[in-house]
Ligand SMILES: Nc1ncnc2c1ncn2[C@@H]1O[C@H](COP(=O)(O)OP(=O)(O)OP(=O)(O)O)[C@@H](O)[C@H]1O
């Protein structure tokens with residue numbers, strides 16, 4: 452049968468090219484059903500991107516799921532000791548982030564399960580880079596190593612939950628977060644020197660590996676270093692080497708992944724388009740003795756990429772900045788101006804929302820403070836400034852590069868003076884910050900009923916709508932004037948510089964320049 456490939460869409464053609472690439476490298480096709488026992492996911496929930504799995508009961512009353520993931524099913528069916536190299540092309544089903552809609556996501560990927568050595572990890576990295584090359588355009592493959600990150604986190608603390616928080620800070624390029632975790636837990640910040648060194652150690656392998664070698668010596672994780680450098684050696688003397696970056700902000704769940712992990716980014720696509728790594732720990736959890744490495748290409752994220760955009764076009768040289776309207780706005784702009792990114796038109800008295808200065812290479816947008824994180828996460832802005840309250844509430848997938856040290860306030864529980872919590876009743880809580888409130892009370896094991904409000908939160912307990920509020924307190928005036936008082940401080944808040952992860956790969960020089968200039972201003976503040 453001859454197929455006239457002009458009738459195929461870009462994604463379909465890409466799909467065929469990927470299959471060809473994987474089968475030429477000895478990987479066998481793997482087909483599976485769309486349905487899986489829900490039990491598989493309930494036992495491995497943290498491995499999934501989201502804990503919201505679409506379920507249904509089958510005719511025998513068994514709880515089934517529409518597959519949100521492919522890897523778990525492949526491992527479940529890998530029951531012998533043979534080494535298998537597989538590729539798949541499957542749809543997975545997920546609940547969309549921030550909405551209650553469902554998404555059907557097309558994934559292509561490879562898995563190698565069995566006696567996986569450094570050469571096979573290298574092969575997987577090479578196939579990942581070649582997959583990105585097939586997609587076309589300007590791409591970067593970021594490579595990290597979770598064993599090295601773990602060794603640095605273990606040097607700071609023995610506490611696993613705290614290690615998780617520290618590693619999460621590395622994934623956000625959030626050095627100030629690491630230092631404040633040390634401070635809050637009575638740890639000498641010097642203990643985090645290696646972790647912070649990893650956070651800043653990003654760039655081409657030739658440049659990073661010598662420094663990393665010394666660091667791994669002092670962290671006593673030489674084997675992890677050898678694995679990483681041996682796997683990366685597959686790119687030596689190939690043109691793909693220029694696309695490879697070591698970047699420790701690539702982090703997977705520490706209870707599933709280990710060793711080399713990686714993510715692929717494409718210029719113009721706001722989120723990673725490929726993700727993978729070693730996951731021997733997942734196999735241990737599923738009582739398998741084999742080792743494994745693999746990756747998935749998220750074809751759905753390429754929906755807006757086609758042959759015309761997937762060419763090596765120069766990256767838009769303008770830096771797009773989301774500024775928060777309101778109480779932070781003027782101060783934020785003034786800092787960017789002083790950092791060498793002025794845009795005089797922004798001071799004109801009009802209702803325009805977008806301002807640009809091509810000479811300075813910057814374009815500013817005024818958006819609602821609570822929307823800044825969305826613009827940055829979705830790549831409409833490369834960087835922006837948002838309060839930590841917004842970052843905690845919406846948990847956007849962004850880098851948190853700097854604590855700007857202003858917009859200082861705190862998130863607190865407040866109640867009418869003399870309030871005492873009656874634990875026989877559900878506590879009614881009014882807030883704009885439902886997630887922060889839910890997390891706070893979940894940690895205490897307190898049953899609550901959240902009443903989500905959009906402002907004037909302080910009125911709720913006065914009118915008997917709720918017992919307490921969770922809200923921002925700055926001077927405390929609003930509480931005082933409404934006969935309320937702080938019951939518990941939850942977390943300090945200030946303004947943060949955030950960056951889109953993909954933009955950071957392709958406009959990194961401009962973003963680090965601006966972050967450096969802003970940091971200098973903070974230090975003299
Ligand atoms: N007294 C304060 N009240 C509210 N936010 C404060 C205060 N002091 C500092 N901030 C910080 O300023 C940020 C922006 O606050 P602002 O009041 O301008 O917007 P908002 O009214 O909270 O946002 P939106 O208009 O989207 O509801 C907050 O996210 C918070 O980080």
Ligand SMILES: O=P(O)(O)OC[C@H]1O[C@H](OP(=O)(O)OP(=O)(O)O)[C@H](O)[C@@H]1O
Pocket residue numbers: 905906907908909922923924925926927928929930
């Ligand atoms: O401690 P204070 O200095 O009194 O500041 C805290 C108040 O400021 C914020 O309200 P905002 O002015 O943003 O109005 P809102 O009620 O509409 O959110 C916040 O929600 C508190 O109500």
